[in-house]
Amino acid sequence: MSTKYAIGVDYGTESGRVVLVSLANGEEVADHVTPYPHGVIDERLPGTTIELGHEWALQHPNDYIEVLEQSIPAVINSSRVDPEDIIGLGIDFTACTMLPIDENGLPLSFSDSWKNDPHSWVKLWKHHAAQDKANQLNVMAEQRGEEFLNRYGGKISSEWMIAKIWQILDEAPEIYQAADQFVEATDWVISQMTGTLLRNSCTAGYKSIWHKQEGYPSKDFFQALDPRLADITDTKLRGDVVSLGTKAGGVTKEMAKRTGLLEGTPVAVGNVDAHAAVPAVGVTSPGKMVMAMGTSICHLLLGDEEKHVEGMxxxxxxxxxxxxxxxxxxxxxxxxxxxxxxxxxxPPSVKGAAHERGLNVHQYLEEKASNYRPGETGLLALDWWNGNRSVLVDTELSGLLIGATLQTRPEEIYRALIEATAFGTRKIVDAFHHNGVPVEELYACGGLPQKNKLLLQIYADVTNRTIKVADSKQTPALGAAMFGAIAAGKERGGFDHVVAAAEQMARIKEETVEPIPEHVEIYEELYKEYSTLHDYFGRGDNQVMKRLKALRNSADMGKGNVYVKN
Ligand SMILES: Nc1ncnc2c1ncn2[C@@H]1O[C@H](COP(=O)(O)OP(=O)(O)O)[C@@H](O)[C@H]1O
Ligand SMILES: O=C(CO)[C@H](O)[C@H](O)COP(=O)(O)O
Incomplete structure (x- = not known):
């Protein structure tokens, strides 16, 4: 049999990345990136003067289709692989990135009637404007002693499906009414490729409070939350939830024409970016935490039993x-x-200096920051510039830098910000490790490990753990391709289980990043300081961050420059 290939499509925050992968050894034969033409929409609706409020983040559904149309032909052409030999395709996506669709599966934002209402658009994972709804949901779930809360670390996030839907219902009931269903973008894109809309168990489980045995939370719970939501799981969230690797269908005639794939090529159900990366670095057993490091970091870990860990x-x-x-x-x-x-x-002088050295600003600051030893900057930061996902689960928290003096230089702040994110990761590692889900080693993938060596060393030092690094430019896409090969099945040259796919295709560098004992010691001290600030500002002793955000919001309302629904 000739070598078989699969395609993986990784939908990130700013762009979609496509790889064509050999099933023989996971080699990425060709890759191509399509930046989203509309990027992250967080100021105003494209082509209008309609302003969005703080914490809003939207996307344009057509940008996702553009990725398929641009990048799939590009990898087929540059690799010269015969489409006959491309036996499957899988995608992974940011999540919860969701949209309302009509009876024909079209996004409401495509309709002239709804396109000027921001609630008809795709809400990106980092849309944080539903925090109020998440707070109410958490109070209600706690009061009722809802079991499901434990599976989500004690709090449901405003980034997720139910909070986002409830925000739509509250602020734009007509959009809620007009929506036939609310779907994850990952499931919607697959429906556009295959003509079949299926909900995948990964996004349903992590983002929509779905459980394999128990299904969604009860009607009683939704009724108590808001009577208008009582039937939501039978109506706007209806549909089969199927497991990862299931074949959603074959590429339609229309999409075959637009992508260069053969009609009928098997397509796997959708997946989440970070989750798809796990088998791609060869992790198929407990004890190994995978960090998908990019715009954000997702930490993934496997276990033999269900344990409850704060803020996961x-x-x-x-x-x-x-x-x-x-x-x-x-x-x-x-x-x-x-x-x-x-x-x-x-300051502009840094940009100028970087330019002179032929480096981008990140590279320049990394180089200069590498000359400092741990503790030498005298700085410490809290990494909450976009709120805290774990372990505090609070998007209303904000950033903090302490220790600045007239002598503080930009590269020192850059280093302190990297350290702060490493301390944030250490909180997560500790939360699992001390609650029965051991973390023995770390695996790094995503854009950051390829771009910043200092960052990886700091993470190894702060967590006192060895870090193994993905040997793939597009790790989530490699994982997505594995699931595409599973959808194709063994008889077509694919696989019957993801463990088999990982054994053959996973890619990890031989060289590891080891903690440096002298650094570990100093970071241990700094981590204690970080933990003090973390608990003081994050656990309610001092609510200054929330009061400042409230003041900012009132100021904005006063100026009338926040999107407010009538
Ligand atoms: N040299 C660098 N050091 C640290 N961060 C960097 C560097 N270059 C780019 N970045 C950051 O990497 C992030 C993009 O990560 P990437 O994994 O490529 O994308 P995504 O998060 O969309 O999957 C951006 O937030 C950018 O600020
Ligand atoms: O929450 C997620 C997965 O569960 C998001 O997809 C993720 O945080 C965004 O990923 P990236 O930083 O790679 O764009």
Whole structure:
């Protein structure tokens, strides 16, 4: 049999990345990136003057289709692989990235009647404007002693499906009415490729409070939350939930024409970006935490039993690897914090100096920050520039930098921000490790490990653990391709289980990043300080961050420059 291939499509925050992968050894034969033409929509609706409020983050559904149309032909052409030999396709996506669709499966934002209402658009994972709804949901679930809350670390996040839907219902009841269903973008894109809409168990489990045995929370619970939501799971969230690797269908004639794939090529049901990365780095057993490090960090871990850990995003049976419990936690901003600093925090002289050295600003600051030893900057930061996902689960928290003096230099702040994100990861590692879900080693994948060596060393030092690094440019896409090959099945040259696919295709570098004992010692001290600040500002002793956000919101309302529904 000739070598067989699969395609993986990784839908990130800013772009979609497509890889064509050999099933013989996981080699990425070709890859192509399509930046989303509309990017992250967080100021105003495209082509209008309609302003969005703070914490809003939307996307354009057509951008996702553009990725398929641009990047799939590009990898087929550059690899010269015969489409006959491309036996399957899988995708992974940011999540919960959701949208309302009509009876024909079309996004409401495509309709002239609804397109000027921001609630008809895709709400990106980092849309945080539903925090109020998440808070109410958590209070109600706690009062009623809802069992499901334990599976989500004690709190449901505003980033997830129910809070987002409830925000739509509250602020735009007509959009809620008009929506035939609310779906994850990952499931919607698959429906556009195959003509079949199926809900995958990964996003349903982690983002929509679905459980393999118990299903969704009870009607009673939704009735208590808001009587208008009572039937939601039979109506707007209806539909089969199927496990990862299930074949959703074959590529339609229309999509075959637009992508260059053969009609009928098997397509797997959708998956989540970080979760797809786990088998791609060869992790199929407990004790190994995978960090998908990019705009944000998602932390994924496997276990033999269901344990409850404070502030985790969730534990889902079969949620990552069938047969095991999959645990997820995360930090809502990591690369995004460095991007913010580089875009808004540095003086022009730094840009100029970086340019002169032929480096981008990140590379320049990394190089200069590498000259400092742990503790030498005298700085400490809280990494909550986009709220705290784990373990506090509170998007209303914000950033903090302490220790600045007239001598403080930009590279020192850059280093302190990296350290803060490493301390945030250490909180998550400790939460699992001390609650019966051991974390023995770390695996790093995503964009950051490829871009910043200092960052990886700091993470190894702060967590005092060895880090293994993915040997793949597009790890989630490689994982998605594995699931595409599972959808195709063994008889067509694919696989019958993800463990078999991982054994053959996973890619990890030989070289590891080891903690440096002298650094570990100093970071242990700094971590104690971080923990004090973390608990003081994050657990209610001092609510200054929330009061400041409330003041900012009232000021904005006064100026009339926040999107407010009538
Ligand atoms: N040299 C660098 N060091 C640290 N962060 C970087 C560097 N270059 C880019 N970044 C950050 O990487 C993030 C993008 O990560 P990537 O994994 O490529 O994308 P995504 O999060 O969309 O999957 C951006 O937030 C950017 O600020
Ligand atoms: O929550 C998620 C997965 O569960 C998001 O997809 C993730 O945080 C966004 O990923 P990235 O930083 O790679 O764009």
């Amino acid at each position: 995003c969730g534990v889902v049976e079969d949620g990552i690897i069938p047969g095991l419990y999959g645990y997820e936690a995360g930090q809502s901003a990591v690369g995004d914090i460095f991007a913010w600093y580089v875009d808004y925090g540095i």
